[in-house]
Amino acid sequence: MSKYDTLQPRPVWEIFGAMSAIPRGSGNEDAVQAMFKQWAKDRGLGCKEDKVGNLLISIPASKGKEKAKPVLIQGHTDMVCEKNSATKHDFEKDPIKLQVQGDWVTADGTTLGADNGIGVAMGLALAEDKTVKHGPIEVLLTIDEERGLTGAAGVAAGWFKSQRMINLDSEEDQAIFMGCAGGRDSVITLKLRGGKAPKGTVGRKVVIKGLKGGHSGLDIQAGRGNANKLLARALHYAATKMPVRVQEFQGGMLRNAIPREAEARVLVADKDAREFKKMVDAFLKRALAEELVGADEGLEWRVGACKVEKAWTVGETHRLLCLLAALPHGVLGMSRDIDGLVETSSNVGVVKTNGNRVDITCCSRSSVMSWLDYVVGQHKALAGMAGADIDQPEGYPAWQPNPASSLLKTTVARYEKLFKQKPELAAIHAGLECGLLLENYPKLDIVSFGPNIHGAHSPDEKVQISSVQKIWKLFTAVIEDLAK
Numbered sequence: 369m370s371k372y373d374t375l376q377p378r379p380v381w382e383i384f385g386a387m388s389a390i391p392r393g394s395g396n397e398d399a400v401q402a403m404f405k406q407w408a409k410d411r412g413l414g415c416k417e418d419k420v421g422n423l424l425i426s427i428p429a430s431k432g433k434e435k436a437k438p439v440l441i442q443g444h445t446d447m448v449c450e451k452n453s454a455t456k457h458d459f460e461k462d463p464i465k466l467q468v469q470g471d472w473v474t475a476d477g478t479t480l481g482a483d484n485g486i487g488v489a490m491g492l493a494l495a496e497d498k499t500v501k502h503g504p505i506e507v508l509l510t511i512d513e514e515r516g517l518t519g520a521a522g523v524a525a526g527w528f529k530s531q532r533m534i535n536l537d538s539e540e541d542q543a544i545f546m547g548c549a550g551g552r553d554s555v556i557t558l559k560l561r562g563g564k565a566p567k568g569t570v571g572r573k574v575v576i577k578g579l580k581g582g583h584s585g586l587d588i589q590a591g592r593g594n595a596n597k598l599l600a601r602a603l604h605y606a607a608t609k610m611p612v613r614v615q616e617f618q619g620g621m622l623r624n625a626i627p628r629e630a631e632a633r634v635l636v637a638d639k640d641a642r643e644f645k646k647m648v649d650a651f652l653k654r655a656l657a658e659e660l661v662g663a664d665e666g667l668e669w670r671v672g673a674c675k676v677e678k679a680w681t682v683g684e685t686h687r688l689l690c691l692l693a694a695l696p697h698g699v700l701g702m703s704r705d706i707d708g709l710v711e712t713s714s715n716v717g718v719v720k721t722n723g724n725r726v727d728i729t730c731c732s733r734s735s736v737m738s739w740l741d742y743v744v745g746q747h748k749a750l751a752g753m754a755g756a757d758i759d760q761p762e763g764y765p766a767w768q769p770n771p772a773s774s775l776l777k778t779t780v781a782r783y784e785k786l787f788k789q790k791p792e793l794a795a796i797h798a799g800l801e802c803g804l805l806l807e808n809y810p811k812l813d814i815v816s817f818g819p820n821i822h823g824a825h826s827p828d829e830k831v832q833i834s835s836v837q838k839i840w841k842l843f844t845a846v847i848e849d850l851a852k
Contacts, residue, residue, distance in 0.1 A: 371468035375833055377840045379496035383489035388464040388481060393449040394515040396460065397421065400445050404492070404509060411495055420511065420522030427495045427505035429851070436503025436851040440530035440812075441491035442801065443537055444513035444520075447481035448622055448825045453577065453629060455827070472822075474830035482831035483583075483824040484513070487536030490843055500844045503851040506530050510801060513537075514624060516553065517764045520801035525808040532775050532850065534843070535802055535816035539586065539824060540794075541835045544779055545816040546770060547795030548802060549585065549711075549733040550740055552763025553623055554747035556728040558688060558756040562613070562680035569613070569635045571676030574599060574648055576619075578668035581628035581826040584715035584731050585798035588626070589699055591663040595619050595630035596716045598655060598667075600692030603632060606647040607689060610640040613679035614688060616721045623717040623731040624799075625825040630719065635679045645671040680724075688726060691754040692719065695730060696746055701739060703795075710797040712739045714747075733797060735766045767803035767814070769795055775813040775850075782845050787838075817842065 375381040386407075392400040401423055408415035414426035429436060449459040455477030465476035474480055491507040494500055506528050510519035538545045565571075579593045596619040606612055612634055619630025636644045648671050656667050680688070701712035712734040720727045730747055734740035744760050751758040770776070771793075783791045802814045819835035822828070 372466050372473065375473070376837060377493065377497070379493035380486070380489045380836060380840060383492050384485050385466065387445070387485045387488065388466055391460055391462065392445055392447055392481070393459050394446040394512050397446050397511045401509070401511065404445070407492070413495060418522065418524060418527060420519055422511055422519050422523060423509040424528055425492065425507040425509065427507065429504045430501045433501055433503045433851045437532065438504040438506055438530040439847065439850055440506045440508055440528055440533040441494070442508040442510070442533055442535045442805070443484045443487035443491055444510045444801065445488055446512055446514050447483065447485065448479050448514050448625060450581070450621055450625055450825060450827055451478040452827045471833050472830040473833060475827070478827055479825065480829040480831065482821050482829060483539065484537045486821070486831055486836060487818055490536050490840060494847065497844070500847060501851060502847045513801060514622070516761070517799055517801050517804055520804040521764065523805060523808065531811055531813060533805070533812050533814045534846070535800055535814060536818050536843070537800055538796060538816045538818040539821035541818070541820050541838050543792040543794045543817070544776065544783065545794055545796050546773065546776055547735065548767045548800040549735045549797050550737055550764055550766035550803060551731065551733045551799045552740055552744050553761060554730045554732065554744055555759045556691070556730070556747065556751045556756050557758070558691065558726045558728070558754060560680045560684040560688060560724055560726065562678055562684060562724065564678045565635050565676055568638050570638050570641050571633060571674045572636055572641065572644060573631060573633050573672050573674035574603065575631040575670045576667070577629045578666040579628040580664050580666065580828065581626045582823060583798065583825040584624045584626050584717060585713070585733050586796070586824060588713045588715065588797065589710050592626055593655070593660050593664040593667055594697050594716060595627040596692065596719045597697050598652065599630040599632055600689055602648045602651045603634065604689040604693045605651045606644050607686065609647060610636060610644060611682045612636055612644070612685055613682055614685045615676045615679035617688065617719050617726060618721055620718040622825065623729045624715070625717060626715060627717060628826065633674055633676050635676050687754050691750060691756065692716070692728070694750050695728070696743060700743060703735065706795055709735070709795055711735050712743060713797065714743050733799065735795060735797070737766060764799055765803040765807065767800060767806065773813050773815065775815050778849055779815050779817070779846050782849055783842055786842060786845060
């Protein structure tokens, strides 16, 4: 028996463990959804699936609570798939390797999937723990949240009955969340021309790694380095002093994760090779000393020789590097209504070379939709100036706070009674599915809470065991209060 097998509350960890054994990256949820359909069938629970692939599992009321109004518990079954470069893991085939380190559960060099596996496990554990006296429960398991909340966007009006909803996709146990940011992506495609390497040139590979990365909403205010931006700026700096031709630029894996690693292959004149390395080193040393000090001091880089047979022209390289350097990244505005809340941000999440084309994916967020429109407008303007194409799919709306919510008042009162302190009432700078669900269910009363999860969307992701116990205590107590 491992340490993991002794964790409490046991039903929560058993369900989470079962999820962790099944690959469930965004777009690859069929197997985990099939597991939950069988799980519901084995327990005699109602389960239906919509045309998108979301599941709605019905848990009957406890004896004597049949007349209580139903409550919807909501979470998403997909997870972000990130790993350290040295970690051998296939997210299409391999289970997540769970580890217990003191008061935390983490994974072996990969994301853990506590976002949002722990929330899903808590909702379903109500069917396993017969000591919790609850009314009718509906558990909504959405898919594809991490790639753009497309599962929640597909939930049709009238599919569930509840008018009260607890979202379990938050990551700070001292806070009750009552609002979230909206978001929208920009996918920029830059087509470039080039040719064979001119005589007298040599190839150089520049690699950046060692950054913390993290969630592009929850961690954006921490001032962590963006590998794509740092690499582009370093190359742009060198290109102001000498001809530089880029052959390939790759960085980041996910639009909503701050990129930790990036690399580029370039051509420089043989006579400039030593100076090129000096300039890249100087730029990154300065960035580490002045920009990343105290925030992301693990930055590493390497400039080495490589084979480059063809590359884009100096002029085309200039277009690419200027675009990458100009794209907005980081905190762009703070809320004037909620202290400490990031209002608007953007993340240059993925840069990918495909032949003579570079695709750049940016993830922008704001709790003020006009500001969100402004930021994606900046992306469109910059793409136009660079001669690039841009695709900006429909995003998702913000969830506007409702301080008068009766569900919020019930949750706050129970938190204060259980823990003898007031919770923080907050909004989150991340894309919860609440705003999308409100579009088809405008009368839905919502709160969101969850246990402490650190490092979401990165291989450092971990969930606190004692915090899971705390939130389970709060969750079940609120569920019982709502059944009275």
